[in-house]
Amino acid sequence: MEQNKQQKRPFEKVVIAGAGPAGLLLSLLLAKHGIPSLVLEAWPALDTRLRATQYGVPATRIFRQAGILDAIRAVSIPASAFSEISWRRIANNHEKLVTLDMSCVAGHEDRMTVIPLGDLVKIMYQKAVEEFEGLIEVRFGWRVVVVGQAEGGEGAWVDVDVDLGPEEGVRRERVEAGFVVGCDGAGSTVRKTLFGHEWPGTTFDQRIIVQNVWYDGFEKHSWNGGTYIVDNDTWAMVARRGKAGLWRVTYGDVGGLTDDEYLARRPYRLEKILPGHPKPNEYQIGETNIYKMHNRCVEKMRVGRILLAGDAAHVCNPWGGYGCMSAVLDAGGLADCLVGYYEGKADENILDKYAEIRREKWIKYVDVRSRKNFDRVSKADPWTVMETDKFMGILRELEGDEEKRRAFLLNWSSIEYDFTQHYKTANVQKEEQVVDEQDLRLVR
Ligand SMILES: Cc1cc2nc3c(=O)[nH]c(=O)nc-3n(C[C@H](O)[C@H](O)[C@H](O)COP(=O)(O)OP(=O)(O)OC[C@H]3O[C@@H](n4cnc5c(N)ncnc54)[C@H](O)[C@@H]3O)c2cc1C
Numbered sequence: 063m064e065q066n067k068q069q070k071r072p073f074e075k076v077v078i079a080g081a082g083p084a085g086l087l088l089s090l091l092l093a094k095h096g097i098p099s100l101v102l103e104a105w106p107a108l109d110t111r112l113r114a115t116q117y118g119v120p121a122t123r124i125f126r127q128a129g130i131l132d133a134i135r136a137v138s139i140p141a142s143a144f145s146e147i148s149w150r151r152i153a154n155n156h157e158k159l160v161t162l163d164m165s166c167v168a169g170h171e172d173r174m175t176v177i178p179l180g181d182l183v184k185i186m187y188q189k190a191v192e193e194f195e196g197l198i199e200v201r202f203g204w205r206v207v208v209v210g211q212a213e214g215g216e217g218a219w220v221d222v223d224v225d226l227g228p229e230e231g232v233r234r235e236r237v238e239a240g241f242v243v244g245c246d247g248a249g250s251t252v253r254k255t256l257f258g259h260e261w262p263g264t265t266f267d268q269r270i271i272v273q274n275v276w277y278d279g280f281e282k283h284s285w286n287g288g289t290y291i292v293d294n295d296t297w298a299m300v301a302r303r304g305k306a307g308l309w310r311v312t313y314g315d316v317g318g319l320t321d322d323e324y325l326a327r328r329p330y331r332l333e334k335i336l337p338g339h340p341k342p343n344e345y346q347i348g349e350t351n352i353y354k355m356h357n358r359c360v361e362k363m364r365v366g367r368i369l370l371a372g373d374a375a376h377v378c379n380p381w382g383g384y385g386c387m388s389a390v391l392d393a394g395g396l397a398d399c400l401v402g403y404y405e406g407k408a409d410e411n412i413l414d415k416y417a418e419i420r421r422e423k424w425i426k427y428v429d430v431r432s433r434k435n436f437d438r439v440s441k442a443d444p445w446t447v448m449e450t451d452k453f454m455g456i457l458r459e460l461e462g463d464e465e466k467r468r469a470f471l472l473n474w475s476s477i478e479y480d481f482t483q484h485y486k487t488a489n490v491q492k493e494e495q496v497v498d499e500q501d502l503r504l505v506r
């Protein structure tokens with residue numbers, strides 16, 4: 063132990079840009095191995111806008127590894143309140159096309175995690191400050207403006223604009239570290255410093271309008287868990303979000319309108335989407351956010367001592383809940399690689415493995431599947447989709463087979479990867495067990 067303490071480490075600390083799920087989770091996973099990190103967050107507080115609410119099984123496994131799963135489950139809605147995902151068309155009172163019944167995994171610790179992103183990052187932040195004082199420091203109002211490599215290649219630096227308040231303005235400061243990790247989201251400054259403003263992929267024309275909705279009609283009409291509405295005009299996803307009749311409704315609209323124009327069309331959209339086709343006086347709307355959608359991925363997730371993770375490296379449309387799940391898998395994978403290098407179990411080039419493999423996983427699976435998911439709800443014909451869409455056929459088959467459904471929901475996914483197999487100390491090469499080509503991290 064004493065000998066370990068004196069062992070020379072290949073780096074001292076990691077600077078992480080962004081206190082979103084990727085950045086905070088990475089800091090927690092590093093701290094568990096005694097690796098200090100400094101998390102720099104541009105805004106004065108955590109970002110709690112309406113975004114993710116569901117995270118597939120691969121993410122759940124990393125939440126457990128980070129020691130936050132119990133805290134998450136304690137505030138999540140119970141599994142019984144989110145026991146199925148269904149696909150419906152609007153006609154015939156939202157006729158169900160197919161249902162994925164998840165009650166067979168309700169008692170399993172790896173089951174999907176359901177919690178609004180704002181609450182998730184609060185749990186991560188609380189754990190960081192309460193349990194890892196001295197190892198994790200989070201500084202708000204510290205905006206990374208540019209990054210660079212240290213001379214000699216043994217580290218990296220960030221220049222930061224520190225917000226000193228309305229009177230004093232901003233102070234520019236340089237922070238150095240062994241590694242800098244850009245977890246600063248889709249508009250990442252770290253990525254733009256490395257590669258400029260352009261990055262390969264697509265920005266979709268349509269917008270999504272996301273809102274919290276209180277409506278007792280969901281329960282009256284026996285909706286449970288998540289629902290995808292397959293419709294060329296009003297495609298949507300609806301998910302139970304909390305106790306007391308709170309649901310999250312996300313639907314698409316054409317591009318090019320003002321926010322006011324989108325909101326003026328909302329009663330028409332919600333009347334089509336919600337069970338019972340209610341008028342505005344029958345439901346209540348809370349917080350609302352309007353987003354563009356993109357599917358884009360950076361050319362490289364590592365340049366020297368600077369790495370990218372999460373939305374900073376790749377973004378996808380929300381159909382299928384792949385965005386944050388990918389961010390979580392990046393954080394888990396990168397933590398394993400940095401820990402391996404720090405503890406002398408791996409060479410520095412394990413970080414190239416991280417960069418190559420996580421990018422490949424995104425391109426081969428996440429990009430392809432999230433685009434298919436989006437096309438399924440927005441472009442497929444709701445009257446023929448059950449026959450024309452292979453994935454819907456798979457779901458239909460699963461309906462009657464609980465054992466296969468359990469495997470489908472819980473098995474090792476093709477988007478997961480165990481980087482510890484590249485440790486020098488690993489005596490068995492673990493095979494990546496890809497179970498299911500179609501994968502069902504689709505549950506959003
Ligand atoms: C409507 C919607 C629904 C979604 N639903 C799901 C879902 O159900 N499941 C799922 O898995 N994913 C979902 N996603 C995607 C998910 O929200 C993102 O993939 C996830 O938030 C990415 O995490 P991140 O930490 O990489 O980036 P972010 O969450 O964007 O965090 C980045 C952080 O960096 C900070 N930052 C930015 N610039 C700087 C800078 N220059 N210096 C310092 N800090 C900076 C930001 O303020 C922010 O706090 C959804 C997204 C949307 C829009």
